[in-house]
């Protein structure tokens with residue numbers, strides 16, 4: 001009689017983070033550094049993430065996020081590659097009415113930093129690799145093929161043949177999250193009928209740390225300072241405009257851009273690949289299920305207009321890491337219904353507020369009706385003339401308001 005195959009050995013973890021993108025890696029570092037046995041499962045091989053070439057995609061990291069990354073020991077590695085945003089000018093088309101946000105009016109720290117996504121990923125991965133060992137296991141490349149929640153833990157099977165059991169599973173697998181679908185969590189979806197066009201430009205004049213946010217009836221355009229005489233553009237073009245823009249050769253595309261940007265940066269040319277993504281908002285109806293928490297884009301993906309998607313994700317990371325590390329320290333269950341309910345309450349309001357702001361701005365400015373134009377001009381004028389209101393908006397965008405997790409206040413867990 002044939003001998004039955006030995007059962008797969010099952011490794012036990014406190015936390016299994018599914019998805020080793022920017023959000024999943026940040027959470028895994030916080031969790032492992034805080035004393036939880038942590039597993040990360042990510043289909044991209046680590047070597048590919050470490051060697052990724054320049055692809056033009058960048059993220060604006062707000063000061064709250066920078067503090068979290070500094071506390072986790074990630075920021076020091078990338079600081080030299082982060083371009084500070086000293087000023088932001090928000091305005092409409094060619095109108096002279098603008099709001100000027102100057103970092104000096106709220107202190108000495110920049111309003112944010114622009115960092116290439118590949119740099120963020122490389123530095124996060126390098127920090128995670130430094131923690132790898134009994135505290136942190138990086139299964140890269142690997143994939144989850146089945147998830148079975150039980151009363152005290154979740155059983156996971158991996159495509160590479162491994163098996164794991166975790167007290168809490170975290171879905172950090174992005175906007176189309178498989179974990180969220182398997183848990184039966186529905187999403188609200190909103191299609192903006194806009195295409196996000198992302199590119200890097202080189203320009204003749206220095207940007208001086210200035211970010212521009214210009215609103216047009218056919219979609220907002222953000223110009224963000226990068227290291228050197230380069231800027232990143234994020235153009236949320238309405239579908240009709242995008243159909244004309246996307247096929248243009250680089251020179252013609254740069255001309256269209258120059259017309260919208262004006263002469264502030266001098267002559268411009270494209271300095272990297274162009275990307276385009278259909279823009280939609282997704283919001284999970286719940287951020288938790290038994291022994292499961294959603295973080296980052298798996299929980300909600302917002303309009304890129306305000307450059308806040310990953311900053312919200314980092315607030316998820318800060319909040320969840322704080323809850324699980326505190327629970328573990330006093331011997332409590334890190335996946336208990338009470339802990340998950342606290343996470344859900346903590347994060348939902350913040351997300352809804354930001355969805356409402358970015359969605360509202362996009363609608364208010366994406367329309368040429370006279371009454372809306374008047375409201376906009378009144379609004380911009382009011383903000384410009386009311387320093388306390390301006391400072392409030394700046395603190396909000398800098399991720400320094402609300403019930404901030406300890407990591408975002410620069411305190412270790």
Ligand SMILES: Cc1cc2nc3c(=O)[nH]c(=O)nc-3n(C[C@H](O)[C@H](O)[C@H](O)COP(=O)(O)OP(=O)(O)OC[C@H]3O[C@@H](n4cnc5c(N)ncnc54)[C@H](O)[C@@H]3O)c2cc1C
Pocket residue numbers: 018019020021022023024041042043044058059060061142143144172173174175178179196198234277295296297298304306307308309310311312313
């Ligand atoms: C045009 C544009 C500009 C933006 N600009 C900014 C900005 O300036 N500032 C800002 O804060 N945010 C910005 N954002 C938002 C930001 O990019 C996202 O919020 C952020 O990248 C989300 O990271 P994530 O790790 O949650 O998800 P993702 O980046 O989608 O990562 C998910 C990871 O999960 C892995 N994965 C997928 N499926 C599985 C599976 N089944 N098993 C295991 N792993 C899996 C993937 O390989 C991936 O590594 C922008 C977004 C867009 C579209």
